[in-house]
Amino acid sequence: MLAVSGGVDSMVLLRAAVDVLGADRLVAATFDHGTGAAATAARDHVAAWCASAGVVCVTGRAAESLTTEEKLRDARWRFLRAASRDAGAAIATAHTADDQIETVLMRVLRGAGARGLAGLFIESDVARPLIEVTRAEVAAYAAARHVAWVEDPSNASRRHLRNRVRHDLLPALRLVRPELPSELLTLSRRAAELRADVERFVRETMRVRVRPGGSAIDVPMDAFAGRSADEAATLWPAVAALAGARLDRRGIARLVEFTAVARVGARVQVAGGWEVIRSRDALQLRASGEVVPNARPLQSIGAHFGEWSIVPCQSVGADSWSAWLPGDRPMTVRAWRPGDVMTPHAGARPRKVKQLLSRAGVTGHERARWPVVVAGDEIVWIPGVRRTDAATARSGRPVLPFACEYHRRRSTAAGQGRP
Numbered sequence: 022m023l024a025v026s027g028g029v030d031s032m033v034l035l036r037a038a039v040d041v042l043g044a045d046r047l048v049a050a051t052f053d054h055g056t057g058a059a060a061t062a063a064r065d066h067v068a069a070w071c072a073s074a075g076v077v078c079v080t081g082r083a084a085e086s087l088t089t090e091e092k093l094r095d096a097r098w099r100f101l102r103a104a105s106r107d108a109g110a111a112i113a114t115a116h117t118a119d120d121q122i123e124t125v126l127m128r129v130l131r132g133a134g135a136r137g138l139a140g141l142f143i144e145s146d147v148a149r150p151l152i153e154v155t156r157a158e159v160a161a162y163a164a165a166r167h168v169a170w171v172e173d174p175s176n177a178s179r180r181h182l183r184n185r186v187r188h189d190l191l192p193a194l195r196l197v198r199p200e201l202p203s204e205l206l207t208l209s210r211r212a213a214e215l216r217a218d219v220e221r222f223v224r225e226t227m228r229v230r231v232r233p234g235g236s237a238i239d240v241p242m243d244a245f246a247g248r249s250a251d252e253a254a255t256l257w258p259a260v261a262a263l264a265g266a267r268l269d270r271r272g273i274a275r276l277v278e279f280t281a282v283a284r285v286g287a288r289v290q291v292a293g294g295w296e297v298i299r300s301r302d303a304l305q306l307r308a309s310g311e312v313v314p315n316a317r318p319l320q321s322i323g324a325h326f327g328e329w330s331i332v333p334c335q336s337v338g339a340d341s342w343s344a345w346l347p348g349d350r351p352m353t354v355r356a357w358r359p360g361d362v363m364t365p366h367a368g369a370r371p372r373k374v375k376q377l378l379s380r381a382g383v384t385g386h387e388r389a390r391w392p393v394v395v396a397g398d399e400i401v402w403i404p405g406v407r408r409t410d411a412a413t414a415r416s417g418r419p420v421l422p423f424a425c426e427y428h429r430r431r432s433t434a435a436g437q438g439r440p
Contacts, residue, residue, distance in 0.1 A: 022047075022049070022050050022101075022104060022108050022112050022113065023049050023114075023115075024050055024101055024112060024115070027064065027171040028063070028170055028171065028173055028176075029163050029168070030115040030151065030156070030159050031115040031170075032067075033151075033162050033163050034113070034151060035049060035070070036168050037162070039074055044074050044076045047076050048076070048078070048104075048108045049076050050078075050079050050100070050101055050104045050108075051064050051068065051078065052064070052083075052096070054097065055082055055083035055086060059174050059175075062171050063171040064082075068080060070169075079107075081100040081104070083096050112147045112148065113147070113148040114148070115151050116141050116151060116152055117151050117152065117154050117156050118155050118206065119155055119187075119202075120141065120152075120156075121205075121206065121209060122202045123186050123191065124141060125138055125205045125206075125208065125209045126186055127183065132270060134255070134258075136212070136216050136259070138209055138212035139209055139216045140213075142209050142210055142212075143213055144213075216259075219259045223259045227241070227244040237264060237305055237306060237307035238305065238307075239304070239305050242302050242304060245304075250278075253280055254274070257276050257277065258273060260306070261291075261295070261306055264306055266291070266292075266295045268291055268292050271292070272291035276289065276291055276297060279297060279299075283299040283304075285299055285301050286299065286300075291306075294308060295307065295308060314326050316354065316355035317353065317354050317355070318351070318352070318353055319346070319352035319353055321348075321421060326354045326355075327390050327392075329392045329427055330427075331392065331404070331423050331424075331425055331426075332425075332426060333423060334423060340405075341402075341403070341404065341406055342404055342425050343423065343425070344394070344401070344413075344422075344423060345421070346402065346422075346423050347396045347401070347420060348419035350396040350397040352394060352395065353395045356389055356390060357389065361374035361375070361400060362400070363400045363401075363403065363409060364409060365407065365409050366409065372407075374403065375388070377406050378406060381407075391406075392425065405425065
């Protein structure tokens with residue numbers, strides 16, 4: 022699926038792809054940003070060209086007036102991602118080597134590290150077949166093959182930083198340092214290699230645990246033991262990316278300091294609505310503002326509790342992720358409460374639920390959202406942690422088999438691959 026804006030770069034990509042691959046293997050996706058007549062004309066031009074060439078074309082339009090580059094880009098990519106899923110196709114864009122040079126220079130100006138300086142050379146599911154081609158070569162191809170396009174007047178506006186870099190800053194820098202564009206490309210290739218190495222190190226060495234759905238990640242504290250502030254600053258953005266979080270410079274600096282000095286239970290806010298919480302032996306990165314789920318009655322059909330589901334099952338296994346629950350008492354699934362105790366079996370002394378959770382590796386910030394099953398006034402089951410005698414099958418007593426699932430995926434033993 023080709024992302025086609027109607028400008029010269031994307032129209033050249035479309036024409037070349039038809040020549041090389043054939044129209045039947047392509048889908049063109051074009052998005053009207055709602056910025057004026059030129060944007061609509063560009064969309065219509067793409068649709069008309071595709072109709073004449075036999076290429077399937079999907080179109081979209083912004084639902085509201087967008088002004089900033091970031092909002093325009095986000096709206097466009099939401100459309101492209103949705104269209105690619107519907108088409109079952111990979112996305113290809115018409116980014117050129119000049120786009121990469123401009124991107125890297127803008128990130129240099131913002132003080133980006135290696136992760137940002139990689140620019141468009143990063144490993145990605147988006148194909149960029151023109152990334153080694155210059156804008157001048159694209160223009161020559163368009164002239165030789167009479168490729169028509171629609172010029173976006175906003176490309177000349179100095180209101181956008183990229184245009185100021187393209188039309189003013191880069192030409193001025195080339196006058197005093199002609200080799201600068203090639204130097205920026207070399208720099209970004211090296212940065213992309215380093216970024217890939219760091220991401221591989223994080224995946225293979227740091228034992229980061231990603232919660233199902235990627236909503237949060239746990240990083241063992243000892244993964245940062247003995248590391249310098251510079252090393253931590255290099256690693257944290259790659260760690261955060263596993264949860265879909267993007268850290269800015271201030272967020273990275275705040276997080277590096279927090280990693281070194283935070284006590285158990287402390288938390289720090291980082292960029293983009295994310296927070297990091299220190300537990301006994303880990304740091305958890307999660308979306309901030311999470312709330313404790315409300316208590317739910319547990320009926321024969323089961324119940325949902327936050328990201329968990331307690332569901333009927335056929336049999337009960339040896340682990341504590343399933344249990345026989347008494348059918349002669351009202352049952353509730355709720356969060357742990359301070360002071361909660363569980364009596365494992367008759368004659369045993371009550372055990373603090375907080376301690377049971379802690380020993381199972383359920384850290385303090387997870388504890389508030391971990392399900393606890395209550396029959397009448399008695400805690401009978403902490404999924405993944407412990408069952409009482411009341412949660413076992415015995416003759417002469419009505420019982421129902423239930424299993425606990427996380428995001429519809431069956432969990433494993435607590436502390437050993439726990440979700």
